[in-house]
Each structure stands twice: as structure tokens, then as C-alpha cells.
Amino acid sequence: xxxxxxxxxxxxxxxxxxxxxxxxxxxxxxxxxxxxxxxxxxxxxxxxxxxxxxxxxxxxxxxxxxxxxxxxxxxxxxxxxxxxxxxxxxxxxxxxxxxxxxxxxxxxxxxxxxxxx
Amino acid sequence: xxxxxxxxxxxxxxxxxxxxxxxxxxxxxxxxxxxxxxxxxxxxxxxxxxxxxxxxxxxxxxxxxxxxxxxxxxxxxxxxxxxxxxxxxxxxxxxxxxxxxxxxxxxxxx
Numbered sequence: 701x702x703x704x705x706x707x708x709x710x711x712x713x714x715x716x717x718x719x720x721x722x723x724x725x726x727x728x729x730x731x732x733x734x735x736x737x738x739x740x741x742x743x744x745x746x747x748x749x750x751x752x753x754x755x756x757x758x759x760x761x762x763x764x765x766x767x768x769x770x771x772x773x774x775x776x777x778x779x780x781x782x783x784x785x786x787x788x789x790x791x792x793x794x795x796x797x798x799x800x801x802x803x804x805x806x807x808x809x810x811x812x813x814x815x816x817x
Numbered sequence: 818x819x820x821x822x823x824x825x826x827x828x829x830x831x832x833x834x835x836x837x838x839x840x841x842x843x844x845x846x847x848x849x850x851x852x853x854x855x856x857x858x859x860x861x862x863x864x865x866x867x868x869x870x871x872x873x874x875x876x877x878x879x880x881x882x883x884x885x886x887x888x889x890x891x892x893x894x895x896x897x898x899x900x901x902x903x904x905x906x907x908x909x910x911x912x913x914x915x916x917x918x919x920x921x922x923x924x925x926x927x
Contacts, residue, residue, distance in 0.1 A: 706860075734913070743917045743918065744917045749914070791858075793860050808861045
């Protein structure tokens with residue numbers, strides 16, 4: 701149980717275009733999901749908290765107009781990178797809190813590799 | 818600003834040996850400390866986790882030692898296997914928000 705999926709797993713786009721990444725909790729409901737960004741050989745940095753039915757909250761330094769988050773249902777959150785540029789190329793990972801015995805346990809998706817040309 | 822400091826950056830261990838990774842934190846509001854294992858191109862997978870009211874937790878070959886007064890915790894991987902070669906991240910959580918350490922790349926030589 702507690703499986704989180706992401707789609708697509710890899711996307712290449714041209715500079716200036718927008719890209720949408722989906723994060724789904726497959727076997728549990730998640731009123732909250734988190735979006736992280738990971739550059740090569742670096743750690744995960746929290747970008748924003750996605751809240752079902754309300755606005756996302758963004759970490760300091762993250763442009764909310766560039767990274768649009770929509771938590772459409774209890775099992776789906778989407779991250780849209782608008783007007784993507786090469787510096788947005790990164791590994792984007794979502795997570796959701798599960799309830800598999802230990803509270804606060806976060807289950808991560810497999811990640812989405814974004815390459816902006 | 819890294820809220821969780823992790824060391825070493827990398828380590829090499831022989832098969833059957835012990836890998837030790839250390840982490841330290843400052844924010845005493847953190848109340849949950851997980852360790853994640855990540856393979857290249859994959860998302861992190863939860864390995865083991867501990868709360869600050871427990872000093873040690875063992876699951877199979879993985880053990881977390883936690884020192885609340887020193888605000889330090891560590892991961893011990895016993896009987897290291899080549900399949901353990903991966904990057905390990907410690908993390909600290911408050912209100913579900915995770916702060917990650919910088920990561921440790923572990924290489925297990927056969």
C-alpha cells in the first residue's frame with residue numbers, strides 16, 4: 701500500500717513552453733501533497749505544499765506564478781511549470797503523507813525528469 | 818540554509834562491513850526523523866524512521882541511533898551488500914514538512 705505515482709516520468713520541452721506534471725496517490729487519499737525539486741547530485745528541496753480545496757503554500761524563494769499547483773481531488777495534485785527555461789531542468793518529486801503505522805510517514809513518487817531545451 | 822547537516826558526503830565500504838552516516842539538526846521542533854534510500858533516477862524510498870523519545874531503532878540490517886540532547890542521529894547499515902549502494906538521505910520533519918540532509922553516497926565493494 702501507500703503508492704504514489706507520477707506522470708510523465710520524463711519530459712523534454714522547448715524553452716518558453718509550459719509543462720504539467722501529475723502526482724497521484726493510488727491507494728489512499730491525501731489532502732496534502734508536497735512537491736520537491738532535486739538538481740543532479742543534490743538533495744531534495746521542498747518547493748510547495750499542495751492542499752486539496754485550497755491554495756498551495758510555497759517555500760521562500762519559489763515563484764508561485766511560475767510553478768502552479770492544483771490539488772484537484774483527494775488523490776491528484778498537479779504541478780505546472782509555466783514558461784519553462786533551461787534552468788528549470790531538474791528532477792521533480794512529489795510526496796504524500798500515508799498512514800502505514802507511523803504517522804508523518806511520507807511516501808514519494810518515482811519522480812519526473814524535466815529537460816528544457 | 819540546510820536545517821539538517823549530514824556527513825560524510827560519500828563512503829566506500831567492503832561487502833559485509835558497516836556503513837555509518839551521521840546527521841545533526843538545530844530545530845528542536847522537529848519530531849520525526851526518517852532515513853530515505855535513493856537510487857539514480859528514482860524517488861526516495863523510506864528506509865527507517867524514529868521519534869525523539871526513542872534512542873535506538875533497529876529494522877533488519879538498519880539501525881538508527883538518536884541522541885536528543887546532542888541533536889544528532891545516525892544510520893548504521895550492518896553487513897553491507899552491493900545492493901545497498903545508493904544515496905542515503907536523513908531528514909527531519911515538523912508538521913509533515915521534511916528537511917533533508919545533503920545526502921551520502923554509499924558504495925559497497927564486493
